[in-house]
Amino acid sequence: MVSEVTRPNGNRGSAKQRGLSLIELMIALLLSTLLTLGILTMYLDSTETSQVSRSLARVQESGRIALDLVARDLRMTGFAGCADPLQDLAPAYDASTLDEDFYRSSLRGARVDGDDWDDLVDNVGIAALEATAVADSDVLQIRRASGPSATLDADMPAENSTISTDSDQTVTEFRIGENALITNCVTADVFAVGDPDGFEDNEINHQPLSSTYPEGSRVLHFNTTTYWVGDTGRTDQQGNTVWALYQNGLEVVTGVERLQVLYGVREDDGNVRFENADDLTADDWNEIDVVQVGLLVSDEQNVLEAADTKNYDLPGLTVQPAGTAGADATYPADDRLRTTFTMTVNLRNNIEQ
Numbered sequence: 001m002v003s004e005v006t007r008p009n010g011n012r013g014s015a016k017q018r019g020l021s022l023i024e025l026m027i028a029l030l031l032s033t034l035l036t037l038g039i040l041t042m043y044l045d046s047t048e049t050s051q052v053s054r055s056l057a058r059v060q061e062s063g064r065i066a067l068d069l070v071a072r073d074l075r076m077t078g079f080a081g082c083a084d085p086l087q088d089l090a091p092a093y094d095a096s097t098l099d100e101d102f103y104r105s106s107l108r109g110a111r112v113d114g115d116d117w118d119d120l121v122d123n124v125g126i127a128a129l130e131a132t133a134v135a136d137s138d139v140l141q142i143r144r145a146s147g148p149s150a151t152l153d154a155d156m157p158a159e160n161s162t163i164s165t166d167s168d169q170t171v172t173e174f175r176i177g178e179n180a181l182i183t184n185c186v187t188a189d190v191f192a193v194g195d196p197d198g199f200e201d202n203e204i205n206h207q208p209l210s211s212t213y214p215e216g217s218r219v220l221h222f223n224t225t226t227y228w229v230g231d232t233g234r235t236d237q238q239g240n241t242v243w244a245l246y247q248n249g250l251e252v253v254t255g256v257e258r259l260q261v262l263y264g265v266r267e268d269d270g271n272v273r274f275e276n277a278d279d280l281t282a283d284d285w286n287e288i289d290v291v292q293v294g295l296l297v298s299d300e301q302n303v304l305e306a307a308d309t310k311n312y313d314l315p316g317l318t319v320q321p322a323g324t325a326g327a328d329a330t331y332p333a334d335d336r337l338r339t340t341f342t343m344t345v346n347l348r349n350n351i352e353q
Contacts, residue, residue, distance in 0.1 A: 055299040055337045059255065063297040063341035066245045066253040070140065070293055071345050073225050078106030078349035079144040081218050082185040092210035095191035096179050096222075099123055103190075103224075105285035107347070108141045109261055109277040112228075116277060124226055126249045132230030134243065136317070136329055138261040138277060139228040140293075144349075145181045145220035148173055152219070153202075156212040163204040163219060171201040174219070182209070184217040229259045236300050240334040245295075257296045257331065257338070260314035264290035276316045294342045302335035312340050 080091065093100035102108070102123045110120040112133045120139060121130045133139060150165035150173065163182065167173070174180055174193045181190050187210070194205030204219065226248055234242040245256040263280060264272040266289045274292060275284070294314035312319040312331070320327040331338065 051301070051303045052337065055301050055303045056339075058299050059297050059337060059339050062253050062255045062299075063295055063339060066256050066295055066297065067293065067341050067343050069245075069247065069252060070227055070259075071343055073142045073144070073227075074107075074140075074291055074293070074345040075348055076144045076146075077142050077347050079146070080181060080188055080349070081145050081149065081183045081220050091181060091183075091188035091190045093190050095189055095207040095209050097177075097192045098179060098190065103143060106143045106349070107263075107288055107291070108143075108285060109263065110139050111277050112137050112139060114278040124224075126226060128230065128246070128249045129226065129228060132232075132246070134229045134231075134258060137229050137258045139226065140259065140261055141224060141226045143222070143224050145183075146223050147220060149218045149220045150174070150202075150204075152213060152215050152217045155214045156209075159210070159212055160206075160208040161212070162199060163206065163213075164200075165202050165204065165219060168201045170204060170219075171196045171199075174204055174221070179222040180204070180219055181222040182213055182217060182219045184213050187211050187213075190222050227259065229256050236334065236336070237302055238334055240332050240336075242300055255297050255299055257298055258294075258314060258317075258319060258329070260294040260296075260317045262292040262315040263288045264292070274315075289347055291345050291347065292342065293345065294340060296331070296338060296340055298331075298336040298338045300336070303337055304335040307333040307335060308338060310338070312338060314340060315342065 090104065093103060102119065108120065110116040112135050120141065124141065129139065150167045150170050152163060153166040154164045156163065176193055176195055178193050179190055180193055181188060183189075189209040189211070191206045191209060194207070196203075196205060199205050228246050229243055230246050232242045232244045232251060232254065236242055242254065243257045244251045245253040245259065262274040262276060263284075264274050265280070265284050265287045266272055272290060292315040294317075296312050296314060296319055307321070308331070309321050311321075317329055318327075319329045319331055322330045322332050324330060
């Protein structure tokens with residue numbers, strides 16, 4: 001159809017009105033589709049990068065927190081109140097509920113299912129330890145005194161005399177059955193706190209100690225802290241086990257898959273040799289000056305496009321992909337992001353004279 005159109009100059013004339021041809025329409029659709037695909041690809045890439053970044057941030061945070069927890073306790077290993085770390089202060093355990101042969105060293109460890117595993121499990125007394133611990137990983141046990149403390153306000157006339165302190169809160173701060181440490185900076189005893197019935201609020205009941213303690217001596221809590229990596233009982237999106245770092249049976253950091261430890265024993269010539277727990281003798285535990293701690297940490301989210309093929313080196317152990325022939329330890333093909341964290345810690349309270 002041809003219609004007349006009035007032109008701007010006032011002349012009348014005929015002009016044909018035409019729409020887009022099929023080819024032009026197809027080209028426009030193609031260009032818009034390519035543009036949409038490009039934007040979608042950029043969005044998906046950005047989303048994937050963001051997921052990996054968030055996963056890495058979670059792994060970094062978990063590793064930092066876990067290392068800080070373990071290192072903080074390691075640095076205080078063997079702390080005994082006012083005692084000088086240069087002196088050989090060996091507390092007596094006769095008045096405690098602890099086995100002196102096992103607890104006389106301030107640091108103990110064992111490789112899960114290793115030579116000293118059964119002995120450690122029997123003495124620790126945490127049911128979850130044996131049930132959940134990762135095979136061939138390390139268990140680390142740290143012993144030290146900690147506050148709040150109480151000060152004796154009178155001399156003890158005899159070894160079995162009631163401990164009289166300067167705090168009326170002693171009866172609530174030191175619970176019946178817990179092990180405490182008393183020291184005068186020269187001698188020390190670890191003892192079990194007795195039944196407070198019949199005693200004043202500032203007094204501590206106990207079994208006979210190895211010696212008497214003068215006014216000004218201090219009573220502190222005697223803490224034993226045990227770290228290990230165990231099964232949380234949860235699974236990720238693919239049904240893989242979620243592991244965590246445990247402290248005295250409490251899950252403290254999720255995503256820690258392995259805890260590996262090497263112990264630095266000070267030799268007579270001043271050199272330090274590093275050994276795993278299975279290779280240490282009973283005497284070696286009292287000669288440890290430095291500890292290497294390694295953690296393998298992963299995120300619960302499966303963010304990797306392909307299975308991880310890296311080898312992860314920890315103190316005394318390399319963790320390899322599942323299916324690696326001859327591997328001492330492996331991790332599953334679960335598309336999780338993993339990172340190792342290591343730290344070397346000097347034991348402040350175990351200084352060789």
